[in-house]
Amino acid sequence: MSLKQERWVGLFSLLPAFLLLAIFVGYPMFNTFFHSFTKWDGVTSVFIGWDNFQSILTNGDLPLMLRNNLIFLLSVPGILLISLTVSVLLHEEVRGWRFFRSVYYLPAILSSVVIGFLAKSMFTNNGIVNTFLDKIGLGHFTVDWLNTVPTEFMILILCFYWQTLGQGTLIFLSGLSSISNELFDAAKIDGTSWRQKLFYIVIPSLYPAIFYFTIVNVIYVFVGLFGLVYSITGGGPGYETTPIDYMIYIQAFRSGNMGYASALSVFLFFIVMFITWIQLKISNRLEQ
Amino acid sequence: MKLKKGSFVIAAWIMVMTLVLNGCGNGTNESASSGENGEKQVKLVFWNSGFATIDENNKSKKKEDFYISQAVERYQKLHPNVKIDVQDVPSGDELFAKFQTASIAKNGPDLTVLWSGSYMLRFKQFLEPMDQYFTKEERDRIVGWSATTEDFTNDGKAYGVPFGTDGTFLLAYNKQIFADAGIDPVAQRPKNFGEFVAMLEKVKSKKVTPLGLFKDSFLHVPNYWIAQTVDVPGLGTLVKGTTNFSDPKLVSIMKGWHELFDKDLVIAEDSVRQLFIQGQLGMTVGANSDISNFSKEMGDNVGFIKIPDFSEDVKIHDGGPGGVGAAFVVSNYSKHAKEAADFVKFLMSKEEQINKIKSGEARITVVNDVDVNEYVSDPLVKTMQEMANEPSTIFWPDNVYPAELTSEMMSLQSLVSSGKMTAEEFMKKIDQKRDELLKSSSK
Numbered sequence: 001m002s003l004k005q006e007r008w009v010g011l012f013s014l015l016p017a018f019l020l021l022a023i024f025v026g027y028p029m030f031n032t033f034f035h036s037f038t039k040w041d042g043v044t045s046v047f048i049g050w051d052n053f054q055s056i057l058t059n060g061d062l063p064l065m066l067r068n069n070l071i072f073l074l075s076v077p078g079i080l081l082i083s084l085t086v087s088v089l090l091h092e093e094v095r096g097w098r099f100f101r102s103v104y105y106l107p108a109i110l111s112s113v114v115i116g117f118l119a120k121s122m123f124t125n126n127g128i129v130n131t132f133l134d135k136i137g138l139g140h141f142t143v144d145w146l147n148t149v150p151t152e153f154m155i156l157i158l159c160f161y162w163q164t165l166g167q168g169t170l171i172f173l174s175g176l177s178s179i180s181n182e183l184f185d186a187a188k189i190d191g192t193s194w195r196q197k198l199f200y201i202v203i204p205s206l207y208p209a210i211f212y213f214t215i216v217n218v219i220y221v222f223v224g225l226f227g228l229v230y231s232i233t234g235g236g237p238g239y240e241t242t243p244i245d246y247m248i249y250i251q252a253f254r255s256g257n258m259g260y261a262s263a264l265s266v267f268l269f270f271i272v273m274f275i276t277w278i279q280l281k282i283s284n285r286l287e288q
Numbered sequence: 289m290k291l292k293k294g295s296f297v298i299a300a301w302i303m304v305m306t307l308v309l310n311g312c313g314n315g316t317n318e319s320a321s322s323g324e325n326g327e328k329q330v331k332l333v334f335w336n337s338g339f340a341t342i343d344e345n346n347k348s349k350k351k352e353d354f355y356i357s358q359a360v361e362r363y364q365k366l367h368p369n370v371k372i373d374v375q376d377v378p379s380g381d382e383l384f385a386k387f388q389t390a391s392i393a394k395n396g397p398d399l400t401v402l403w404s405g406s407y408m409l410r411f412k413q414f415l416e417p418m419d420q421y422f423t424k425e426e427r428d429r430i431v432g433w434s435a436t437t438e439d440f441t442n443d444g445k446a447y448g449v450p451f452g453t454d455g456t457f458l459l460a461y462n463k464q465i466f467a468d469a470g471i472d473p474v475a476q477r478p479k480n481f482g483e484f485v486a487m488l489e490k491v492k493s494k495k496v497t498p499l500g501l502f503k504d505s506f507l508h509v510p511n512y513w514i515a516q517t518v519d520v521p522g523l524g525t526l527v528k529g530t531t532n533f534s535d536p537k538l539v540s541i542m543k544g545w546h547e548l549f550d551k552d553l554v555i556a557e558d559s560v561r562q563l564f565i566q567g568q569l570g571m572t573v574g575a576n577s578d579i580s581n582f583s584k585e586m587g588d589n590v591g592f593i594k595i596p597d598f599s600e601d602v603k604i605h606d607g608g609p610g611g612v613g614a615a616f617v618v619s620n621y622s623k624h625a626k627e628a629a630d631f632v633k634f635l636m637s638k639e640e641q642i643n644k645i646k647s648g649e650a651r652i653t654v655v656n657d658v659d660v661n662e663y664v665s666d667p668l669v670k671t672m673q674e675m676a677n678e679p680s681t682i683f684w685p686d687n688v689y690p691a692e693l694t695s696e697m698m699s700l701q702s703l704v705s706s707g708k709m710t711a712e713e714f715m716k717k718i719d720q721k722r723d724e725l726l727k728s729s730s731k
Contacts (some may be wrong), residue, residue: 013578016522039728040390041413042388042413042414043392043413043414044413059724124557124558125555125557126557126568128561147702147706161312162642235699236699236700236702237702237703237705237706237708238699238700238703238708238709239699239700240703240708242699249385250695250699252388253381253384253385253388254381254384254691254692254695255691255692255695255696256388256410256691256692257692
C-alpha cells in the first residue's frame with residue numbers, strides 16, 4: 001500500500017469516530033454556543049447579543065458560585081493525598097490489605113444520587129449521626145447539618161471523597177505496580193528509608209498518574225458534582241452551596257431561562273479550559 | 289489484501305452511518321398503525337404523575353387494583369383502536385425537567401399532569417390549547433379553569449384541564465399532645481401570629497417539636513399569609529410591579545417566618561408526615577389527602593384547623609391556600625392530540641369521577657354534577673369538600689407568580705428562616721427579581 005493510500009485508509013478509519021463526535025459532542029456544543037446569545041424557551045429563540053453574559057457578570061450571583069466552585073476545587077488535593085496514601089498502604093500489604101483491596105472500589109460503583117440521598121438521610125435532624133451523638137452522651141454536638149453552610153460543604157466533600165477514593169486508589173495502584181522492583185531493590189541496598197522511598201521513587205514515578213487524576217477531578221468538581229448537590233443540599237440555603245453547574249440546572253429547568261443557562265454553560269466551559277491549560281503548563285514544567 | 293482492507297473500512301463506515309442515521313430518525317414509535325379491521329390503531333403515552341399506582345401502606349396491592357388502570361381498561365374497551373401506555377413519572381421539578389427536555393426533542397408524552405398556573409404555563413409553547421376540545425357545557429361542569437388559562441380567568445384560553453383539587457391546605461394536630469399542653473386549638477383558635485407563636489410555645493414546653501413543615505412549606509404558610517394580606521387582586525399588582533413585596537406589612541410576615549425557626553418551634557424536613565404519625569410532632573401541614581391518611585393512621589387522635597390568620601387586619605380571614613393545583617395537559621406535538629383530549633374528557637366524565645371517588649383515591653372533586661356526600665360517608669371528607677368550596681380558599685400564590693420569581697423565593701427563603709438574610713433584604717431581592725423579569729419581558 002502506497003503512502004497516499006495509507007493516508008486515505010487512515011482518514012476513512014477516523015471518519016466514523018469524527019462523525020460521531022461531531023453529532024454527539026460538536027452539535028450540542030455549537031447549539032449551546034448559539035443559544036447563549038439568545039432568549040430561548042426551547043422552541044423559539046430571539047437573538048439578544050451579549051445580554052446573557054452581561055447579566056451573568058452583573059447580577060451578583062457569580063462571586064458566590066465561583067466561591068463555591070473554589071471550595072470544591074480546594075478539596076481536590078485532599079482526595080489526592082488520601083488516595084495516594086491508601087494505594088501505598090495497599091501496595092505495601094499492610095495488615096488487612098486483602099480486605100480493603102476487595103472493598104475500596106465499592107463506593108465508586110454507586111451513583112452520586114444514591115450516595116447523596118444516603119448521606120442526606122444520615123445527616124438529617126433525626127438521622128443516624130445526631131441519634132448516635134445523642135446516644136453516646138454527646139448530644140450538645142448535634143448540629144442541623146443540612147442547614148448550616150460549613151457542615152453542608154463538609155458533607156458534600158465527604159461524599160465526593162468517598163465516591164472518588166476507589167477511582168484514585170485504582171489509578172495509583174496500577175501506577176505503583178508498573179514501577180520496576182529493581183528500583184526498590186537498588187534503593188534497599190542503598191539503605192533508603194521508607195520516607196525517602198516514597199518521596200524519591202514512588203511519587204516521581206507516579207507523576208503521570210497524579211497529573212491524570214488531578215485533571216480529571218478538577219474537571220469533575222466543576223461539571224460533575226451536580227448529582228451530590230442536587231440530592232444533598234439542593235444548592236441551599238439560598239445559593240450558598242450552588243456551584244455553576246447546579247445554577248445551570250436551576251436556570252434552565254426551574255426558571256426556564258434556557259438562553260441564560262446556555263451562556264452559563266459556555267462560561268463554565270471557558271473556566272474549565274483555562275484551569276486545564278494552567279494544569280498542562282504546570283505539568284510540562286514538572287516534566288522538564 | 290488491499291481489497292480486503294478497503295472493504296473492511298467501507299463496511300465499517302457503512303455500519304456506523306447506518307447506526308447514526310437510524311439514531312437520527314424522528315424517534316416516532318409507530319404510534320399509529322392500521323389494525324385488523326382496518327381501523328387506525330392509536331397509542332397514547334400518558335406520563336402519570338397524578339394518579340396513585342403504589343399504596344405505601346399496602347405494598348401487595350397490584351397496579352391493576354388502582355383507579356387509573358381500571359379507567360384505562362374501561363376506556364380501551366370502549367375504544368378498541370386506542371391503547372394507552374401509562375408511564376409513572378415523579379411530579380414537581382423532576383417532571384418539569386423531563387417534560388421540558390422531551391418536549392424540545394418532541395418525544396414527550398401525548399398527555400400528562402402538570403402543576404397548574406405559572407408552572408404549567410411556562411411550557412405553553414409545548415401545550416395544545418384545550419378550548420377547541422371542550423364545549424361550553426362540558427367546560428361549565430368543571431370548576432377551576434382559571435388555574436389553567438393564560439390570564440387566570442375562567443373563560444381565558446386554557447392550556448390544560450383541571451385535574452383535581454387540593455382542597456384547602458390545613459394544619460393537622462395531635463389531639464393528645466395538645467391536650468397535654470392544655471390547649472384546644474379549635475376552641476382557642478389563634479387570632480393572629482402572636483397567639484399562634486404562644487400556642488406553639490406551650491406545646492414546646494412539653495418537650496415536643498410543635499410544628500413540622502416540609503422543605504417547601506414557604507409555599508404553604510408565609511406565602512399564604514402574603515396572599516391573605518393583599519387579597520387575590522393584590523397578588524396581581526405584586527406581580528405587575530405596581531405594589532412591592534417590601535411593603536412593611538409583608539416584611540413583617542417574613543419576620544414571623546424567621547421567628548418560628550429562631551424560637552425552635554419548627555423543623556423543616558421531608559419526613560414530617562412520618563414524624564407526625566409517630567407522635568413526634570404537635571402539628572404539621574397537609575392537603576386533604578394527607579389529612580385523610582393521618583386520620584386513617586391516627587384515628588380520633590388527629591384534628592385539623594385552618595392556618596391561623598397572620599393578623600386581624602388581613603383581607604381574607606380564616607382561609608387557606610389550595611384549589612386546583614394540577615391540570616391535565618396534552619402536548620402540541622402529539623400526533624393524537626384529539627384522542628388524548630378525548631381520554632381526558634372520559635376521565636372527567638360524571639361516571640368516571642364517581643368511580644374515582646368510590647375507589648377512595650379521590651376525596652373531593654372538581655366537577656359540579658357529582659355530590660361527594662352521596663358516595664362518601666366519612667364526615668372528614670365532607671368537611672374538607674365544604675372547606676374547598678369556601679371563597680376564603682386562595683388559589684396557590686406560587687402558581688400565580690412567574691416561575692422564575694417562585695424559584696428565587698424558594699432559593700432565598702431558607703436564608704431568612706436561618707437568619708442569614710433579613711426579612712427586609714429578602715423582600716427587596718424579590719422586588720429586584722420581579723423588576724428584572726418585567727424588564728426582560730418588555731424587551
